[in-house]
Amino acid sequence: MLSHPLPDQRPAGTGESRRLAALRRYEALNLPSDRAFDRIVALAARIFDVPMAAVALVDGDRVRFQATHGFDGLHEALRDSRPWACAITHPGPCVVPDVLADPRTADGTALGPLGARFYAAAAVTTADGQRLGTVGVLDTRPRTPTADQLRALEDLAALVMDELELRLSALHTLAAERRRRAEAERLARALQRSLLPPALPTVPGLNAAAAYHTASADEVGGDFYDLFPLDDGRWAFFLGDVCGKGAEAAALTSLTRYTLRAAAIYDPDPRAALANLDAVLKGEYQGETPRFCTAVFGVLDAAPGGAFDVTLAGGGHPPSLAVRADGRIEPISTAGGQLIGLLPGPRFVQTTTRLRPGDALLLYTDGLIEARTARGGLLGEDGLVRRLTARAPRSADEVLAVVEELVTELGPGVSDDTALLVLSVPPDNLSIPSHSQETR
Amino acid sequence: MTDRTLIVDRLQHPSGVVVLSVTGELDQHTAPEFTRVVEESPFGPDRPAVIDLTELTYCDSTGITALVVAYNHAQDARAPFVIAGLNSDLTRVFQIVGLDQLFTFRPTLASALGSLERSG
Numbered sequence: 001m002l003s004h005p006l007p008d009q010r011p012a013g014t015g016e017s018r019r020l021a022a023l024r025r026y027e028a029l030n031l032p033s034d035r036a037f038d039r040i041v042a043l044a045a046r047i048f049d050v051p052m053a054a055v056a057l058v059d060g061d062r063v064r065f066q067a068t069h070g071f072d073g074l075h076e077a078l079r080d081s082r083p084w085a086c087a088i089t090h091p092g093p094c095v096v097p098d099v100l101a102d103p104r105t106a107d108g109t110a111l112g113p114l115g116a117r118f119y120a121a122a123a124v125t126t127a128d129g130q131r132l133g134t135v136g137v138l139d140t141r142p143r144t145p146t147a148d149q150l151r152a153l154e155d156l157a158a159l160v161m162d163e164l165e166l167r168l169s170a171l172h173t174l175a176a177e178r179r180r181r182a183e184a185e186r187l188a189r190a191l192q193r194s195l196l197p198p199a200l201p202t203v204p205g206l207n208a209a210a211a212y213h214t215a216s217a218d219e220v221g222g223d224f225y226d227l228f229p230l231d232d233g234r235w236a237f238f239l240g241d242v243c244g245k246g247a248e249a250a251a252l253t254s255l256t257r258y259t260l261r262a263a264a265i266y267d268p269d270p271r272a273a274l275a276n277l278d279a280v281l282k283g284e285y286q287g288e289t290p291r292f293c294t295a296v297f298g299v300l301d302a303a304p305g306g307a308f309d310v311t312l313a314g315g316g317h318p319p320s321l322a323v324r325a326d327g328r329i330e331p332i333s334t335a336g337g338q339l340i341g342l343l344p345g346p347r348f349v350q351t352t353t354r355l356r357p358g359d360a361l362l363l364y365t366d367g368l369i370e371a372r373t374a375r376g377g378l379l380g381e382d383g384l385v386r387r388l389t390a391r392a393p394r395s396a397d398e399v400l401a402v403v404e405e406l407v408t409e410l411g412p413g414v415s416d417d418t419a420l421l422v423l424s425v426p427p428d429n430l431s432i433p434s435h436s437q438e439t440r
Numbered sequence: 441m442t443d444r445t446l447i448v449d450r451l452q453h454p455s456g457v458v459v460l461s462v463t464g465e466l467d468q469h470t471a472p473e474f475t476r477v478v479e480e481s482p483f484g485p486d487r488p489a490v491i492d493l494t495e496l497t498y499c500d501s502t503g504i505t506a507l508v509v510a511y512n513h514a515q516d517a518r519a520p521f522v523i524a525g526l527n528s529d530l531t532r533v534f535q536i537v538g539l540d541q542l543f544t545f546r547p548t549l550a551s552a553l554g555s556l557e558r559s560g
Contacts (some may be wrong), residue, residue: 112477243501244468290505294537316537338538342508366536378529416500 015206019088020060022130026164034150036163037067038158040135045069050113050139055124057159058085071114087121087134094134094148097122097173098142118143120150122157124164146211191250196258200227205306205429205435209396213418222249222293223419224257224363226265230299236264238273240295240317240340241365252291255284262299266418270297270313274340274348278315281341292342296320296334296363306357306429310345313350314368315340316368323399325358325427327392329385332361349353360399360424362388367416368407379410396424447452448469448477456487456511457556458519459549460510463495466503474503478510483519488556492549494525520544524552 037055044053052070056063063085064076079085086094096102099117109220135157145153200208208227222242230236238260242252256277263276274297284293295314301309310327312410314334323332330353337349354360364384370381393399399422407414446464451472453459466474483489491510493499500508508522509549514521526534534540546552 146545224540241501291506292501292505318536335535336541339504339508339540342505342537343542345539366533380532401449 010227019130019132020287022059022126022128023059024131026132026168028056036068037160040159041067041069043049044103044137044138045152048120048137048139048143048149050137050143052116052117052138053136054138055133055135056085057124058088058131058156059366062303063133066272070138070377072086074113075112075351078369079275085134087123087136088131090123092121093122093153094144095150102277109165113138114138115140117141120145122153124160126155126161127165132161132164149238150427182273188247188250191247191254192383195224195253196252197226197228201229203227203300205302206235206300207424207426208422209397210419210421211365211400212403213403213414213420215415215417216245222253223367224253225363225419225421226257226373227423228261228307230268231265232268234268234298234302236268236270237300237363237421237423238295238297238421239363239365240293241367241417241419243291244291248291254283255280256293256295260295264297264299268299268312270299271348271350273297274313274315274337277347278340278348285341290342292316292339294366295340300423301356306425307359308355308423308425309352310355310361310423311350311352313337313348315348318364320364321362321381321388322355322383323360323362323388323393323424325394326355329382329388331385355423356395357425357429358427360393360396360422362399362403363421364403365417365419367414367418368403368420370411370416371407371418372413372415373410374413379413395426396422399424442518446457448474448559449509450477450481452482455553455557457490457553458483458487459490459492459553461492461495461549465498466496466506467498467500468490468502471502471506472488474506474542475509478513481513483514488520488522489514490522490524490549490552490556492524492552493527493530496530497527499530499533504534504539508539508542520556521548522552522556524549 004080026167041053041055054068059065061079062076063079065074096119116138119136121134123131124133124135125131135153140186149281155276196212200210210225212223223243225239227237236295240256242249242256259272259277259280263273274295281291296312296314296317298310298312310331312334314337316337316339317334319331319333322332324330332351332353334349334351336347338346340346369380369384373379388402391402400420403420407418446466449461451459460481462474462478510518511521522544525548546555
């Protein structure tokens with residue numbers, strides 16, 4: 001190998017531009033000086049029994065040291081300064097036993113800042129043959145390395161390449177993981193939006209307001225609500241909560257919401273709608289971990305004097321609260337109604353109430369009443385009723401505002417998603433709702 | 441998640457009752473552990489199941505599913521199934537979801553064991 005003339009060390013042609021492109025890929029690693037390379041240079045120095053060794057990446061006109069042994073404070077050098085870059089263009093290891101005795105390098109400048117008489121370097125080469133840099137050893141005395149030593153130097157250069165590949169692949173994995181996570185969060189938010197009606201429809205003679213409070217930004221919860229017209233001109237609504245979190249809960253929420261809407265068209269009887277949902281969920285999750293939800297489903301019938309009769313069926317859901325025009329809070333309980341989709345032959349309980357002008361009906365999911373108060377206890381239905389009694393809200397918007405204020409106060413005490421739907425009859429309501437159109 | 445927030449102890453009472461004592465939180469992270477112990481439990485007509493929840497601090501919807509799965513497991517084995525020591529907050533939750541119609545509750549482990557001995 002000593003018979004090879006030392007090639008010109010200047011960049012040349014497209015080969016050099018491909019090499020630099022490859023270098024950029026690995027430079028993106030922004031390599032800190034690090035223990036793995038430190039060990040490699042220490043090993044190189046020991047194998048050759050020389051005082052100095054280094055791992056260097058060779059740029060267009062500069063050599064940047066990634067790890068050094070036996071000299072400090074030199075972080076980069078001109079590419080011209082041998083020996084670091086010679087292995088980039090030299091086939092096989094580049095060896096100069098004595099700089100001063102070699103006619104190719106005999107001018108004194110070749111000694112470089114470290115005063116190297118002897119040097120040997122092996123290229124750090126990518127799988128596709130691009131030489132990114134070198135592992136080199138130096139001595140201030142002339143030397144003749146053995147073939148074994150030079151083979152070891154090539155092995156060490158290959159080790160540096162393996163380490164670079166490992167880090168690049170780790171970086172790619174990390175970047176891909178970040179992209180996947182960002183995408184998953186975007187999908188989760190899109191899914192969440194798709195599970196709720198984009199805006200509540202306008203129902204003649206009725207005010208409606210709704211809100212969805214998420215407890216966790218990165219976990220899709222499973223609360224849902226809807227307000228929609230039936231084929232016969234009446235209106236129906238539902239609100240509920242599916243078990244679990246994340247993508248599976250979102251799928252269940254979607255299935256539940258569309259099943260309830262479809263069921264209502266088929267048979268608008270509230271209890272029948274829940275029974276239908278129960279059958280669909282059991283069919284869907286047969287043989288798997290059972291999945292269930294709790295829900296209230298109601299149908300609104302126009303009543304004399306601008307009032308509405310509400311027929312409400314519940315399965316495993318906490319009582320809804322009627323906020324009466326005179327300020328009384330009256331639980332509209334479907335107690336006894338059982339979880340939907342989980343139990344053999346579940347019971348669903350139906351009740352009715354009349355919403356007169358000035359009355360409101362609040363539906364909520366258990367995230368609200370199971371929230372922890374500052375004192376450590378659960379808010380409970382009692383706490384919610386006390387707050388509504390104290391504030392005496394008068395419309396759907398006011399009831400929603402009172403409850404949202406409470407949710408904000410509870411802050412991290414609300415550990416589960418909370419859906420809220422409020423319906424109210426305006427105090428002066430005289431309109432007879434019939435065959436109205438859904439407007440969105 | 442390596443934090444263990446649930447411990448399930450299984451104890452075979454001399455009378456044949458199999459007691460599963462649940463300590464900690466029963467949620468989506470810990471429910472599989474509970475279900476594993478349930479599935480390994482030798483419930484049967486002469487080996488009634490008592491799930492002691494005296495030391496249960498938290499139970500979410502996944503925990504409720506796990507308890508219903510345990511109930512079904514006991515039903516399949518024709519074993520009586522009793523829940524002992526449920527705190528008042530969780531009792532209210534179980535009432536809301538209608539599980540009070542499915543499960544038999546006893547205020548303490550001792551009263552659960554007593555009731556099974558009397559009926560046995």
